[in-house]
Structures are given as structure tokens and as C-alpha cells.
Amino acid sequence: MYDLVTDCRICGATDLDDVLDLGAQPLANHLRYPSDRPPEPIPLDLRLCLTCSTAQISATVHPHELFTSYLWVTGTSDAARHYSDTFVDRVDRVLSKLDGIGNKAPKFVIEVASNDGTFLRRFLERGWKAFGVEPAGNIAETAAACGVPTLTEFFSTELADLLQREYGCADVVVARNVIPHVADVHSVIEGLATVAGDRGVVVIEAHSAEVILNELHYDSIYHEHLFYFSLETLCGLCEQHGLYPFDVFDSPISGGSVVAFFAQHRYPPSSRLDEEVRRGRGLETNSHDRWEAFADSAIEHAATLKEVIAECSRSGKVVGYGASARSSTMLNFAGITSADVVAVIDQNKLKQGRLTAGSDIPIVSPEVGIGKIGKSDTVLLLAWNFKEEIVDKLRRSGFRGSIVVPLPRTIRVL
Template sequence: MSTCRLCGSASLAGVVDLGATPPCELFLTAEQLDLPEVTYPLRLRVCTSCWLAQLPPLITPEETFTEYAYFSSYSTSWVEHARRFVAGAGLRPDSFVVEVASNDGYLLRHVVERGVRCLGIEPSENVGRAAAEKGVPTLTAFLSPEVGARVRAEHGPADLVVANNVYAHVPDVVGFTQGLRALVADDGRVSVEVQHLLALIEGNQYDTIYHEHFQYYTVASARRALESGGLHLVDVEPLPTHGGSIRLWATPREAPVSRRVDDVLALEKAAGLHELSGYRDFAARVAKVRRDLLRFLVDAADAGRTVVGYGAPGKGNTLLNHCGVRPDLLAYTVDRNPYKHGRFTPGSRIPILPPERIAEDRPDYVLVLPWNLRDELVEQLSYVRGWGGRLVFPVPRLEVVA
């Protein structure tokens, strides 16, 4: 990658190099274990002109999202987050809501329950079918300016367009943003939720760097990205989701800007994220996470302790591959999503089993890979304490808890 995908600058500085890994959601079947896996470099850079942190577009969205392994509804806390958003969105009976990357209908099902007209635009055929089965109208497509214009022509302009955890997944930032603008009414609103680069850097959240994330946003770079497609940032809400996210509110017309925008910009500037100083020690802190986790796993194996995983998220596959963890150190992991059962994690090739297996085997330690759901999972896994088992959180620093 020689130029920034947002502003075209050739001034890109390295942030961290995580080696080479396969795409994080390409879980393997047993038949695929004897076949080669393609890996791609995983190197994060930042543009010193617009401060968009980015990966080279080495894979296409079509390779990842046509058949997708992630179903949002398996996270109880995420469904509740979506319910609260819909409840506070100020929808009217005659409103029209469009969600881009609507997944399995985790959010729009709450809109349907209110009797409000809506449409999901979801590129993954398998999760889109799951949404349709729940009564959520769903179009299978990748958003583009053309798709946005077609939806507007067929269904009318949207009063609210929602784009949760998709703005990082699109290599054509400008075209995608133009698609959002095509969908929304001239007096409508666009809500974009995306992980905050400030939280990623300060919290050592390097495992959220993977190939299906093409970029990582500060409010400064997100504002420029929205403007590239004809949208104006008017407000920002810091969120605890995914280890620290931001909800960006934008409109087609210029409007008064909330003071919160300036407040978050000031936090980013104080952290050095509008210059290179804020990125310089990140790679060293990432290396320490790797060393600490490997030391723990090797010591546990030498002591005859059993360690299994909980969850098979994309972030977990970045962590496992970067650390070189294999089944000799992590016997298996479990996941609530039946789609993943009987499959193996990409690269590390760790078996994925149903969650009930933990209670059957009573391991000494459970390594929690979706650490961002800590509160939810500490409650779900409270039964592990019954046999003296302990939970292990690898990020932002290694922590073993009872």
C-alpha cells in the first residue's frame, strides 16, 4: 500500500507488524486441515496527513462476507445494546429505517417489533437468511452509491440509516459513505458505530487488528471520511462496546455541532493521535502482551494444568496466530454459535466445541478470547469457580481472576 485510501497521501508510517495470518473468519472444516492456508501480512500503518490508520486491501469484502461466521445475536449484551439504541432513536410510526450490514437482524428486529418500516442491507447470504427468518426484510448486497440509489428509488429515503461495526470493513471508504448519503433523506440522520482508535491504542487492543478491518478511526479521521461522501459530523457518543467505540451522528446538511465532538478531539490530541508520538510505543506494548500470554500458557502446560478457550471471535484468531498458540497450549475453545462447532480456528487450528464441554472437562483455566464482553462472560462462566477453575483475560494485560 503506497497511498492513503482516504486522502491519497503517500506519507504512511508503520504502527505495528503482526506477521502474516489467514483471514480471521475463515474457520476450517476437518477436511480442510490437510490443505494449505493462504496467509497475508498484517501490518498497520497510519497516514500522517489525515491520520487514518489502515491495512492494505489484501483481501476483498466478497472473500470474507459472502458466507460469514459471525452472528450478532449470540451476544446477549450486544442485542441489549441494540434494543436500547432503537428505544432512544426517536422513531415515529411513519419512520423508515435502513441498517447497513444488518447481520442476523439483531437490531432491526427491535424496529420490527415497534411496527416501524425497515430494511436491512446485508452482504452475507447465510446471516441475511437468518434475519429474514426473524421477519426482518433484508436485501443481500454490498452497499455502494448505486445500491444506495436503488434502495432509495424503491423504498424512499430513510429517516435513519444505521451502520454499526461496518465502517472499518470497507476498503472503498468514499464510495461506501456516498452510499450512506444516497440512502438517507435530506433531513435524515446517519448513525455510525465503530471502534475508537484511541481505545485500541491505549488499551493494547491489537487483537482487533485483522484483515477484514481495513481502517481504524479517530474522530478526526472519521469526520474527514464522512465529509468525503457528503455527510457532516454533528455529534459523537463514546461507547463501552468492543473495548471502546464511538457512535458518530451525521447529517446531509450542515447543522450545529455538539461540544462532545471537540471534547473527544481534544482527548485524541492529548494522546498524541494527531501526530506520530501517540503511536511510537504501541508495538513494544503489543510484544509484552504476547510474551506474557505465552509465558502463562507454557508454565501451565509444564505444571500439568489444563487450559481451554472461551469464544472463537475474529480478534481471538489474531491473538492466537500472533502468539503462536497451538493445541498443545490451548486444547480447544468453545463458542455459542453452532456454525463454528466441529470447525477449527484459522492458522492455529484449535478445535471449536459447544460451550457445554467446559463443564464436562472442568479445566483449570479458561482463556477468554472475546475479552470485550468481560462483564457478560464473567457471569456466564461463574460456574467455573465451582471446581476451582479460573478465568484468564489476555488484553489489555494478562489477568487471572477467580
């Protein structure tokens, strides 16, 4: 089911240094029904390569265990839907400055791990040709039903060769929040380069190590995320495959991500890219000391959160909000269980009726969850990166109790 690596997956060096041990935890998205057997705990620990500075976990779980029946659907989040428009605007703006692609019509985009097609629909609406590759069969079907041509497959160099022969090179290849997930990362980056060809552009979005460190996103460490890239380590990986960075922008996804543009052609680097690389170096995002300090703060934060929630559960009921993968790491690392939290609300119907992974808290619909709590009760905002959206929903529903927002950085009570 899993292997433990001893060598860096990016550069092959053997000097992986221990940073943070989050204990053995079940797969964060393994949400079982109460009658199912409890999932197997798997070691979850963060390490830093002292040679190439890429942060990564040691366990590689077989991708078929992780992704073939994925329960997270992009379209269920209002913020993700809104961001998909912004994303396409920004890609358009960057492309408009490039010789050869800027004025081409229609342009052709391929998205790797295209989920339910939310982002590709935005491209289609603007007259692009679009094609998705998505390994989770249930989600690929949803995309296809909405008119987004989608192939149910894991992306690799072999598939890239096939796509390139069948459809020709794409003007843009998008890989959002997928590169940190793949153990065979060299094959995937090589495949992106193949599909983009000489002049095409590869757009990679990944949760930013800089934000993880600054805002203490230890909850983003789970088995699906093998890597925690800074802009510099991501560029280092792509350059190994002849893809050179030329632009970048920030994204609000995951509480702070980086979107970087690469091409085989040496497009002139934007001033924004130069600034971001300089800023990352100044903040020592890749230094061992920064990651050690992050680990100490994470341990302290989880212990405090456990105390705060235990206190709230003594004076009233506590309901969690958001059965995300991130909430799984936070609950398990802090040792918060169904003894402290009576239910976790999630609007994704596929998750309702199941139990959170390891902490075994029942997942319920917003209506059922809000129905359980009154003025003296507490909501633990596990999906804290959707704070505005969820707090607004809770207050509009009439909830007047406390809302505990665990992150970014410090615990706050609203």
C-alpha cells in the same frame, strides 16, 4: 485473493508509515474443518497515514472471500442483544431534538450490513419501517425469517441510488461496524449520503482508535478491519462526502466504540461532540508516536501472554473461551497453538467442530469444553470483551480453576 496498497485509501497520500507487523496470518474467520486444507497466510501489518492520520492495514482481501458466508451472528451475544435496545433509545433521543424528523411517524430506517436483523427488530418493535442490506446470504436469510426485510447485497453508491428510487430517502441510515471493513469506503459513504438525502441522519459506529490505543486492543487488527478510526479521522472521511457530524455517544461494543451522527443538513453540533473532538486531540490519538508506543506494548504483551499460557499448560490443561476473529489475531501473534490450548469454547454452533485459523485448536461447545477442565486447569478468556457474561457462566457451571483475562491493557488472572 488480496492486494497490498501503498497509498492511503482515505486521502490518496503515499506516506503510509509502518506501525506494527503482526506477521502473515490466515483470515481470522476462516475456520476450517480438520479435513480441509489449511488457509493461506496473508500479510497483516498496521500502517498510519502521515497526511490524514488514518490507521489502516496494507492488505485488501477481496470482499467475497471475507463476507459472503460470515459465521458471526449478532444475536448470539447477550450483550449485543441488550445493547441493541440502548442503541435505539439513544438514536431516538438524538432524533427527538431535530426539526422535521423528531415528530415524524412512522420513521424509516435502513441498516447497512444489518447482520441477523437484531438491531432492526428493535426499530420495528417501536413502529418504525425498517429495511436491511446484508451481503452474507446465510445471515440475511435468518433476518428475513424473523420478519426483517433484508436484501442480500453489498452496499454501494449504485445500490443506494436503487434504494432511494424504490423506497425514497430514509430518516436514519445505520452503519454499525462496517465502515472500517470496506476498501471502497468512498463509494459506501457516498451511498449513505444518497439514502439519507438532505435531512436524513447517518449513524456510524466504529471501534474507537482511542480505546484501541489506551487499552491495547491489538487483537482487533485483522484482515476484515482495514481502518482503525478516531472520531476525528472518521469525521474527516465523512466531510469529504458532504456529511457533517453533529452528535456522538460511546458504545460498549468491541470493548469500546464510537457512535457518530452525520447529516448533509448542518444540524447544530452537540456540546458532547465538541468535547469528544477536543479530548481526542488532547490525547494525540492521531500521532505517530502514540501508535509506535502501542506497537511496542503489543509486542511485549503477546510475548508475556505466551509465557503465562505455556506455564499454565505445564501444570494443567488450558481451554480458550471465544473463537472470535480477535482471538485469531491474538493466538497467532503470540504463537499460541494446540500444543498450549486443548480446545476453544464457542457457543456459536456454526463454529463448533472447526479449527481456529492458523493456530488449529479444535472449537467445541461450552458443555464439551467445560467438561474437559477441572480445578487445576485454566481458561484463557479470548473473548475478554464479554468478560462479565462469560466469567459468570463459567462460575455458575462450577468451574473453580484460574481464568486468564488477557486484555484490556494487562494480563490478569482471576
